[in-house]
Amino acid sequence: MASRKLIKLLVFELLEFTAFCVPTLVIMEQFAVASSTTRRPPDKTHYWLIVSCSIAYVASVSLLIWVPVKVLLYKKRHLYQKIKGWRPVMMMCVVLTTLPSFSFSIAVTEVQKNINGSTDVLPDMLPDLPVSLVLTCLIVVDIIEKLRIYPLRGRQKSNEDRHIHTTNLQQIRTVTCEAKQNEENSTRPQPANRTHLSRPLGGATGNSSPELEGPQEPTFEWGILRTLSQQDVRAEIFLGSFLLWADTIEMVRVAGHPRVYKSGWVYAVYIFSYISLLRMMFTPRNPLLNSLAILLQDLPFIFVRLSLIIVLGTITPVLGLFKNVLVTLSYVYFNFLTRFRMFSTFERSF
Template identity: 60%
Template sequence: MVSGKLIKFLVYEILEFAAFSIPTIVVAEQFASAFQGTKNSAEKTFYWLIVSISVAYVALVTLIVWIPVKVLLYKKHHLCSKVRQWRPPLMMCIVFTTLPCFGFSIAVTEVQKNASNTATLPDTLPDLPVSVVLASLIIVDIIEKLRKYPLRGRPIKNEDSHIHTTDLQQVKTVTEPVKPSEKKNAVPQPAKRSPIGTGVLRAMSQQDERAELFLNSFIIWSDTTEMLRVSGHSAVFKSGWLYPVYIFSYISLLRIIVTPQNSLVRSLGVFLQDFPFMFVRISLIADLGTITPVLGLLKNILVTLSYFYFNYLTTFRVFTTNETTSF
């Protein structure tokens, strides 16, 4: 009988491979349709040629890169312990799927520009290519985070055992005297939160890490999603602003290659997303108006300034004070 662990493994691998292969074919088909529309011939020779090339590309990359890396990580367990700071599946998706998809998306607008006047271009670009690409990355991101959790039952939490061990280490024996310095420097411990009484509120207060994982994964991508949505505005793709928007959006995606527990995640989020997005949004607003939300610009500014202030400026003497909190 097939075990649940094997079924879980196969489902995860099939979903990841679908997220790796489908976006390239979908975006290439969009480019093939746009390119075929520039021809005055009823034959779809160029259409099927482009589609077949994209399928061949996906098959070639799968055989040369995807399958060997997956088999190597599955067979060589000692390698898995050495790649805990970055995630190979997401790196392969970023390099071999997202990069060509962004190239095809830019090529679609360039083909339409060369085939007709700029005034005849549509007001907005279709959202399907961008949504497919980002959805595929989100799926792989969620799967890689979800691998360590069981899908049935409640996950085993190690926090309780850690807290219990820590508390036992701090307990003083009855005969051991307490030093005056320990009394003076003792920090009052916060009171434990009382459990919620009624059954309805107790049920609503449940927090499962697996459910929060899905929520956080989509929230992390919201800024990049909004930036790519701006690329579909006519004022952007009819001008040269399309290139910096796609370039910096792709750079912002590179941060997901590292694992969530990596200490560089916070810094990469600022240096690869908020800091460059701040300048891109300021430039867009100054040149084209408020086609990008001002709230997004405010978020980039506050995140960047707070990061540099609390991590670097507060270490200087001029910013060092003896300020204490009121609580």
């Protein structure tokens, strides 16, 4: 059993360390190629100087920051348990890997423009590999950090399976309370409502909130439908991690458009895309994560996308702008405006 845990630990640590080192090396190597080929004649010494500096940087931050922090988190479990709301590993990746990668991605085009004095020498489209590599490595580390607490073998119970005992207990207590209430008030019939008050587990009636009944969800107990309806939280981690950063991925890909990276708009795109990645440092269940998503991603992206559409045309999808506007307005309305008197009346459709 210990050997399996050790193998799992080694595989996770190796993947995280690879995702921590590779993006910086690849981006800086491309910067070295761009810087050396723009010289006449091409200078190999300049190329190897930049490559050696990138290797030295990765080795330094790995030995001085990455490895000590990892050892400290593994050896001192009581210190790791005191860390609440943020993830040290993700912070190191975002600050020490993503920031230099984005910086040198911009520097690749700037070096070519400054040396040649024109944007004609720039390619029609920037290569997609650097951007995809940086974001993929971040997502891989995010998945590993979320998957670390789960076993990789065996069947993992879904949320419904984990809460089935609690749900049954709540139903038993609710039925008992309703039976007693019906016996006491048998002479007063009550109409059936689609909206009713939910009772707490302890039987207390204070601070009750309306419980809405929506469409009934199907359940499958046998056959091929039961197989297709299986849900595992470990598989959902992979899906959720990629969907979480779809908006940022689309924004960074806009920087590869020639009308963007040949102008000053590339700075705004990369800066606000990096700011949106700062959310990754916080834990997935942090109560502040929804507010940070609005402040760090959706609200800044509204101004960036709207400005790009006005100045350069629809080089960024209008659907992305609609998503940012709708998410921001819905968050403000349901979390703040509904507290006022004119929006506080509880209503239901049918």
